[in-house]
Amino acid sequence: MNEKDRQKKREKKRAAKERQRKKLHQGIETHPAPSTSQAWTVKPPTRFQIVMGPDVMVGLGPMAAAVWSVPSQRVAALTAEGKAIPPPVTGHLLVDTGATGTCIALHAAEQLGLKPHATTPNHGAHGEHESQIFLVHFSLAIRDGNGPLLAIEREMSVPAIPDMQLAYAKLQVQMNGQPLNVIGVLGRDFLRHARMTYDGPRGIVEIEMNLAGMGPLRHVVVAAEPQGRLPPV
Amino acid sequence: MEKIRAEQHAFNKLRDRLIQDGQGGRFVLVSDGAVVQIFDDAGAAHAAGFSRFGSEGVFLVAPIEQPRPITTSWSLGVMFS
Numbered sequence: 001m002n003e004k005d006r007q008k009k010r011e012k013k014r015a016a017k018e019r020q021r022k023k024l025h026q027g028i029e030t031h032p033a034p035s036t037s038q039a040w041t042v043k044p045p046t047r048f049q050i051v052m053g054p055d056v057m058v059g060l061g062p063m064a065a066a067v068w069s070v071p072s073q074r075v076a077a078l079t080a081e082g083k084a085i086p087p088p089v090t091g092h093l094l095v096d097t098g099a100t101g102t103c104i105a106l107h108a109a110e111q112l113g114l115k116p117h118a119t120t121p122n123h124g125a126h127g128e129h130e131s132q133i134f135l136v137h138f139s140l141a142i143r144d145g146n147g148p149l150l151a152i153e154r155e156m157s158v159p160a161i162p163d164m165q166l167a168y169a170k171l172q173v174q175m176n177g178q179p180l181n182v183i184g185v186l187g188r189d190f191l192r193h194a195r196m197t198y199d200g201p202r203g204i205v206e207i208e209m210n211l212a213g214m215g216p217l218r219h220v221v222v223a224a225e226p227q228g229r230l231p232p233v
Numbered sequence: 234m235e236k237i238r239a240e241q242h243a244f245n246k247l248r249d250r251l252i253q254d255g256q257g258g259r260f261v262l263v264s265d266g267a268v269v270q271i272f273d274d275a276g277a278a279h280a281a282g283f284s285r286f287g288s289e290g291v292f293l294v295a296p297i298e299q300p301r302p303i304t305t306s307w308s309l310g311v312m313f314s
Contacts, residue, residue, distance in 0.1 A: 073276065077283035100303040116234070117279070117294045119241045121302040131303065132234065135279055135294070157275065157294075159303055185305065 046150075046209045048142045050095070054203035060173065062198070062205040063092035064186055067139040068108050071155045074135070086113045091181030093140075095196070095205060099187030102138070102156070105164035108183040109134045120159055131159035140186075142209060152214070161185065240266065240293035248297065256297045263293040271297070 050062045069088035070078070078085050089108040109116075109132075116132035135157050142150040164182050173180040193213045197206040243266035251261065251268075260278040262269040264286060272278040275294060282292040 071279070073279040073283050074288060076280070077288040081288055083288060096305070099305045103305060115289070115291060116237045117282070117292065118244075119238055120300065123302055123304045128302075130238070132237065135275075155276065159305075161305060187305075 046142070046211055048207055048209075050205040050207070052203045052205075054201060057200065057203040057205075059171070060094075060168075060180075062095040063180075063182070064095055064207075065141050066091065066093045066183065066186070068104055068112060068183060069137040069139070070112050070114070071135045071137045073155075074114070086111065088112075088139075089181075089183055091183035093184045093186040094182060095191075095207075096185040096187055097191060097196075099185045101187040101189040102158050102185065103131075103161045103187065104134060104136055104158045104184040105182060106132075106160040106162040107165045109136065109160050112136065116160070117157070122159060131161070133157050133159050140190075142207075152209075158184070236291040237293065240264065240291065241295075243267070244293055244295055245300075248299075251297045252299075259297050261293070261295055261297050263295070264290075 050064055052060070052062065067088045067090050070085055075085055089111050091108070093102070114134045114136060116134055118133040119130050120133055122129055122131040135155065137153065137155050138158075139151050139153045142152060161184065164184070168180055168182045171180075193210045195208045195210075199205070240263050244261065244263050247261075247263075247268060251257070251271075256271055260272045260275045262272065262278045262282050264282075269285070269292070270278075270281060272281065275296070278294045282290070282294055286292050
Protein backbone atom coordinates (compact mmCIF):
# COMPACT_ATOMS: atom_id res chain seq x y z
CA MET A 1 0.00 0.00 0.00
CA ASN A 2 1.55 3.30 -1.07
CA GLU A 3 1.32 6.65 0.71
CA LYS A 4 -1.61 7.79 -1.49
CA ASP A 5 -3.67 4.73 -0.53
CA ARG A 6 -2.88 5.19 3.13
CA GLN A 7 -3.93 8.84 2.91
CA LYS A 8 -7.18 7.83 1.20
CA LYS A 9 -7.85 5.25 3.93
CA ARG A 10 -7.24 7.82 6.68
CA GLU A 11 -9.61 10.29 5.01
CA LYS A 12 -12.29 7.61 4.67
CA LYS A 13 -11.94 6.76 8.36
CA ARG A 14 -12.15 10.43 9.33
CA ALA A 15 -15.27 10.93 7.18
CA ALA A 16 -16.96 7.88 8.75
CA LYS A 17 -16.17 9.20 12.23
CA GLU A 18 -17.58 12.62 11.33
CA ARG A 19 -20.78 11.03 9.94
CA GLN A 20 -21.20 9.09 13.19
CA ARG A 21 -20.66 12.27 15.24
CA LYS A 22 -23.22 14.20 13.17
CA LYS A 23 -25.77 11.42 13.57
CA LEU A 24 -25.34 11.56 17.33
CA HIS A 25 -25.96 15.29 17.26
CA GLN A 26 -28.98 15.25 14.97
CA GLY A 27 -31.16 12.36 15.86
CA ILE A 28 -32.70 13.18 19.23
CA GLU A 29 -36.31 14.26 19.30
CA THR A 30 -37.05 16.66 22.11
CA HIS A 31 -39.63 15.98 24.78
CA PRO A 32 -41.48 18.57 26.81
CA ALA A 33 -40.88 19.14 30.47
CA PRO A 34 -43.96 18.20 32.46
CA SER A 35 -46.43 21.02 32.99
CA THR A 36 -48.96 21.03 35.76
CA SER A 37 -50.43 24.40 34.88
CA GLN A 38 -53.98 23.37 34.07
CA ALA A 39 -56.22 20.37 34.49
CA TRP A 40 -57.12 18.56 31.29
CA THR A 41 -60.44 16.84 31.02
CA VAL A 42 -59.83 14.21 28.35
CA LYS A 43 -58.66 10.67 28.95
CA PRO A 44 -54.99 10.63 29.99
CA PRO A 45 -52.52 9.14 27.54
CA THR A 46 -50.88 5.92 28.57
CA ARG A 47 -48.48 5.45 25.66
CA PHE A 48 -45.46 7.40 24.64
CA GLN A 49 -42.63 7.08 22.18
CA ILE A 50 -38.98 7.90 22.51
CA VAL A 51 -37.77 8.66 18.98
CA MET A 52 -34.01 8.82 18.66
CA GLY A 53 -32.96 7.12 15.43
CA PRO A 54 -31.00 3.87 15.35
CA ASP A 55 -27.49 5.32 15.65
CA VAL A 56 -28.27 7.70 18.49
CA MET A 57 -30.10 4.90 20.28
CA VAL A 58 -26.96 2.77 20.07
CA GLY A 59 -24.74 5.65 21.15
CA LEU A 60 -26.78 6.99 24.05
CA GLY A 61 -29.57 4.55 24.91
CA PRO A 62 -33.25 5.56 25.14
CA MET A 63 -33.78 8.86 26.97
CA ALA A 64 -37.01 10.12 28.58
CA ALA A 65 -37.58 13.77 29.54
CA ALA A 66 -37.93 14.30 33.28
CA VAL A 67 -37.64 16.87 36.03
CA TRP A 68 -36.22 16.52 39.54
CA SER A 69 -37.17 19.12 42.13
CA VAL A 70 -36.92 19.76 45.86
CA PRO A 71 -39.36 17.55 47.84
CA SER A 72 -42.22 19.16 49.74
CA GLN A 73 -40.79 18.39 53.19
CA ARG A 74 -37.53 20.16 52.35
CA VAL A 75 -39.41 23.04 50.69
CA ALA A 76 -41.29 23.52 53.97
CA ALA A 77 -38.02 23.54 55.96
CA LEU A 78 -36.29 25.99 53.59
CA THR A 79 -39.33 28.26 53.60
CA ALA A 80 -39.48 28.24 57.40
CA GLU A 81 -35.78 29.18 57.51
CA GLY A 82 -36.27 31.97 54.95
CA LYS A 83 -33.95 30.27 52.47
CA ALA A 84 -34.28 30.16 48.70
CA ILE A 85 -35.62 27.01 47.08
CA PRO A 86 -33.32 25.78 44.31
CA PRO A 87 -35.05 25.62 40.91
CA PRO A 88 -35.99 22.24 39.37
CA VAL A 89 -33.40 20.35 37.34
CA THR A 90 -34.65 19.45 33.86
CA GLY A 91 -33.04 16.85 31.65
CA HIS A 92 -33.25 13.26 30.47
CA LEU A 93 -33.25 9.88 32.17
CA LEU A 94 -31.65 6.86 30.56
CA VAL A 95 -34.24 4.05 30.38
CA ASP A 96 -32.26 1.24 32.03
CA THR A 97 -33.68 -2.28 32.30
CA GLY A 98 -30.52 -3.22 34.21
CA ALA A 99 -31.28 -0.90 37.12
CA THR A 100 -33.39 -2.10 40.05
CA GLY A 101 -34.85 1.34 40.53
CA THR A 102 -34.86 4.88 39.29
CA CYS A 103 -31.70 6.81 40.21
CA ILE A 104 -30.74 10.47 40.27
CA ALA A 105 -27.43 11.72 38.88
CA LEU A 106 -25.38 13.05 41.78
CA HIS A 107 -24.86 16.41 40.06
CA ALA A 108 -28.66 16.89 39.89
CA ALA A 109 -29.05 16.12 43.62
CA GLU A 110 -26.25 18.60 44.37
CA GLN A 111 -27.85 21.29 42.18
CA LEU A 112 -31.02 20.89 44.22
CA GLY A 113 -29.02 21.21 47.45
CA LEU A 114 -30.32 17.87 48.73
CA LYS A 115 -28.79 15.99 51.65
CA PRO A 116 -28.62 12.18 51.63
CA HIS A 117 -30.91 10.51 54.19
CA ALA A 118 -29.46 6.98 53.94
CA THR A 119 -26.95 4.85 52.07
CA THR A 120 -27.33 1.49 50.35
CA PRO A 121 -25.05 -1.16 48.87
CA ASN A 122 -25.08 -0.92 45.08
CA HIS A 123 -24.00 -3.85 42.90
CA GLY A 124 -22.90 -2.12 39.72
CA ALA A 125 -21.05 -3.26 36.64
CA HIS A 126 -17.76 -2.67 38.45
CA GLY A 127 -18.53 -4.45 41.71
CA GLU A 128 -20.15 -3.27 44.93
CA HIS A 129 -20.01 0.27 46.20
CA GLU A 130 -22.08 2.48 48.48
CA SER A 131 -24.72 4.83 47.07
CA GLN A 132 -26.21 7.84 48.81
CA ILE A 133 -30.01 7.97 48.91
CA PHE A 134 -31.92 11.23 48.42
CA LEU A 135 -35.57 12.17 48.87
CA VAL A 136 -36.61 14.04 45.73
CA HIS A 137 -39.69 15.10 43.78
CA PHE A 138 -39.90 13.38 40.39
CA SER A 139 -41.89 14.32 37.26
CA LEU A 140 -42.05 12.42 34.00
CA ALA A 141 -43.82 13.54 30.84
CA ILE A 142 -45.97 11.09 28.91
CA ARG A 143 -47.51 12.05 25.62
CA ASP A 144 -49.02 9.99 22.82
CA GLY A 145 -48.44 11.73 19.48
CA ASN A 146 -50.12 15.13 19.52
CA GLY A 147 -52.49 14.21 22.35
CA PRO A 148 -52.60 15.67 25.84
CA LEU A 149 -49.62 15.58 28.12
CA LEU A 150 -49.63 13.50 31.27
CA ALA A 151 -47.19 14.37 34.00
CA ILE A 152 -46.54 11.55 36.44
CA GLU A 153 -45.27 12.97 39.68
CA ARG A 154 -44.22 11.51 42.98
CA GLU A 155 -41.88 12.03 45.87
CA MET A 156 -39.46 9.18 46.21
CA SER A 157 -36.17 8.10 47.72
CA VAL A 158 -33.61 7.28 45.04
CA PRO A 159 -29.94 6.32 45.01
CA ALA A 160 -27.46 8.67 43.35
CA ILE A 161 -25.06 7.88 40.51
CA PRO A 162 -21.86 9.92 40.37
CA ASP A 163 -20.12 11.18 37.22
CA MET A 164 -23.04 10.85 34.78
CA GLN A 165 -22.64 14.36 33.41
CA LEU A 166 -18.91 13.87 32.86
CA ALA A 167 -19.52 10.83 30.70
CA TYR A 168 -22.13 12.48 28.51
CA ALA A 169 -20.21 15.75 28.32
CA LYS A 170 -17.42 13.82 26.61
CA LEU A 171 -19.83 12.90 23.80
CA GLN A 172 -20.65 16.60 23.24
CA VAL A 173 -24.26 15.81 22.33
CA GLN A 174 -26.56 18.81 22.09
CA MET A 175 -30.33 19.20 22.22
CA ASN A 176 -31.90 22.49 21.13
CA GLY A 177 -28.46 24.06 21.26
CA GLN A 178 -27.89 22.98 24.86
CA PRO A 179 -25.65 20.15 26.05
CA LEU A 180 -27.64 16.99 26.76
CA ASN A 181 -28.21 16.87 30.52
CA VAL A 182 -28.58 13.28 31.67
CA ILE A 183 -29.98 13.48 35.18
CA GLY A 184 -30.43 9.84 36.10
CA VAL A 185 -31.84 6.50 35.04
CA LEU A 186 -35.39 5.22 34.81
CA GLY A 187 -35.27 1.74 36.33
CA ARG A 188 -37.41 -1.32 36.80
CA ASP A 189 -39.50 0.24 39.59
CA PHE A 190 -41.01 2.38 36.83
CA LEU A 191 -40.87 -0.27 34.12
CA ARG A 192 -42.86 -2.74 36.24
CA HIS A 193 -45.86 -0.59 35.31
CA ALA A 194 -44.99 -0.48 31.63
CA ARG A 195 -44.90 -2.56 28.48
CA MET A 196 -41.84 -1.52 26.50
CA THR A 197 -40.97 -2.21 22.87
CA TYR A 198 -37.40 -1.53 21.79
CA ASP A 199 -37.33 -1.08 18.02
CA GLY A 200 -33.61 -0.97 17.26
CA PRO A 201 -33.76 -0.72 13.45
CA ARG A 202 -36.06 2.35 13.70
CA GLY A 203 -34.44 3.77 16.82
CA ILE A 204 -37.74 4.04 18.65
CA VAL A 205 -38.83 2.87 22.08
CA GLU A 206 -42.57 2.63 22.74
CA ILE A 207 -43.73 2.58 26.34
CA GLU A 208 -47.28 1.77 27.36
CA MET A 209 -48.07 2.54 30.99
CA ASN A 210 -50.40 0.70 33.33
CA LEU A 211 -51.43 3.75 35.33
CA ALA A 212 -53.89 1.80 37.45
CA GLY A 213 -51.01 -0.28 38.79
CA MET A 214 -48.99 2.74 39.91
CA GLY A 215 -50.47 2.69 43.39
CA PRO A 216 -48.15 4.90 45.41
CA LEU A 217 -48.21 7.82 42.95
CA ARG A 218 -48.71 11.06 44.80
CA HIS A 219 -50.08 13.00 41.84
CA VAL A 220 -51.15 12.05 38.38
CA VAL A 221 -51.86 15.25 36.52
CA VAL A 222 -53.12 15.52 33.01
CA ALA A 223 -51.98 18.91 31.94
CA ALA A 224 -51.72 21.31 29.06
CA GLU A 225 -50.56 24.85 28.56
CA PRO A 226 -53.14 27.63 29.05
CA GLN A 227 -55.72 28.03 26.28
CA GLY A 228 -55.50 24.29 25.71
CA ARG A 229 -52.39 24.66 23.59
CA LEU A 230 -50.13 21.70 24.11
CA PRO A 231 -46.44 22.11 24.74
CA PRO A 232 -44.35 21.18 21.69
CA VAL A 233 -42.77 17.76 21.60
CA MET B 234 -21.26 11.61 53.45
CA GLU B 235 -19.33 10.47 56.56
CA LYS B 236 -22.10 11.55 58.93
CA ILE B 237 -24.91 9.80 57.03
CA ARG B 238 -22.70 6.73 56.69
CA ALA B 239 -22.31 6.69 60.49
CA GLU B 240 -26.10 7.03 60.93
CA GLN B 241 -26.64 4.17 58.47
CA HIS B 242 -24.11 2.04 60.35
CA ALA B 243 -25.93 2.74 63.64
CA PHE B 244 -29.29 1.82 62.07
CA ASN B 245 -27.85 -1.39 60.59
CA LYS B 246 -26.97 -2.47 64.13
CA LEU B 247 -30.44 -1.62 65.44
CA ARG B 248 -32.44 -3.04 62.54
CA ASP B 249 -32.88 -6.65 63.68
CA ARG B 250 -34.00 -5.61 67.14
CA LEU B 251 -36.55 -3.17 65.70
CA ILE B 252 -37.92 -5.92 63.46
CA GLN B 253 -38.12 -8.30 66.43
CA ASP B 254 -39.99 -5.60 68.33
CA GLY B 255 -42.66 -5.65 65.62
CA GLN B 256 -41.68 -2.36 63.97
CA GLY B 257 -41.07 -3.98 60.56
CA GLY B 258 -42.65 -2.08 57.65
CA ARG B 259 -42.52 1.25 59.48
CA PHE B 260 -39.98 4.07 59.00
CA VAL B 261 -37.32 5.10 61.45
CA LEU B 262 -35.77 8.52 62.08
CA VAL B 263 -32.22 8.21 63.42
CA SER B 264 -29.86 10.95 64.57
CA ASP B 265 -26.53 10.75 66.41
CA GLY B 266 -26.74 6.97 66.32
CA ALA B 267 -30.05 6.71 68.21
CA VAL B 268 -33.67 6.20 67.19
CA VAL B 269 -35.53 9.50 67.45
CA GLN B 270 -38.98 8.24 66.47
CA ILE B 271 -40.74 5.63 64.36
CA PHE B 272 -43.41 6.52 61.80
CA ASP B 273 -45.98 4.75 59.68
CA ASP B 274 -44.91 6.48 56.48
CA ALA B 275 -41.72 7.88 55.05
CA GLY B 276 -43.17 11.33 54.36
CA ALA B 277 -43.97 11.87 58.05
CA ALA B 278 -40.48 10.71 59.05
CA HIS B 279 -38.84 13.16 56.64
CA ALA B 280 -41.11 16.00 57.76
CA ALA B 281 -40.21 15.31 61.41
CA GLY B 282 -36.51 15.18 60.53
CA PHE B 283 -36.58 18.55 58.79
CA SER B 284 -38.73 20.05 61.53
CA ARG B 285 -36.35 18.88 64.26
CA PHE B 286 -32.94 19.24 62.58
CA GLY B 287 -33.55 21.87 59.91
CA SER B 288 -32.61 21.88 56.23
CA GLU B 289 -28.89 21.51 56.98
CA GLY B 290 -29.27 18.75 59.56
CA VAL B 291 -28.05 15.23 58.86
CA PHE B 292 -30.52 12.52 59.83
CA LEU B 293 -31.37 9.07 58.60
CA VAL B 294 -34.81 8.01 57.39
CA ALA B 295 -35.12 4.38 56.36
CA PRO B 296 -37.71 1.61 56.12
CA ILE B 297 -37.42 -0.96 58.90
CA GLU B 298 -36.79 -4.02 56.78
CA GLN B 299 -33.94 -6.25 55.74
CA PRO B 300 -31.67 -4.37 53.32
CA ARG B 301 -32.34 -4.86 49.65
CA PRO B 302 -29.15 -4.12 47.70
CA ILE B 303 -29.76 -2.35 44.41
CA THR B 304 -28.17 -2.92 41.04
CA THR B 305 -27.38 -0.40 38.34
CA SER B 306 -25.93 -1.38 34.99
CA TRP B 307 -24.90 2.21 34.35
CA SER B 308 -21.21 2.79 34.77
CA LEU B 309 -18.71 5.02 33.07
CA GLY B 310 -16.55 2.14 31.95
CA VAL B 311 -19.40 0.01 30.66
CA MET B 312 -21.35 2.71 28.85
CA PHE B 313 -18.45 4.53 27.27
CA SER B 314 -15.54 2.13 27.18
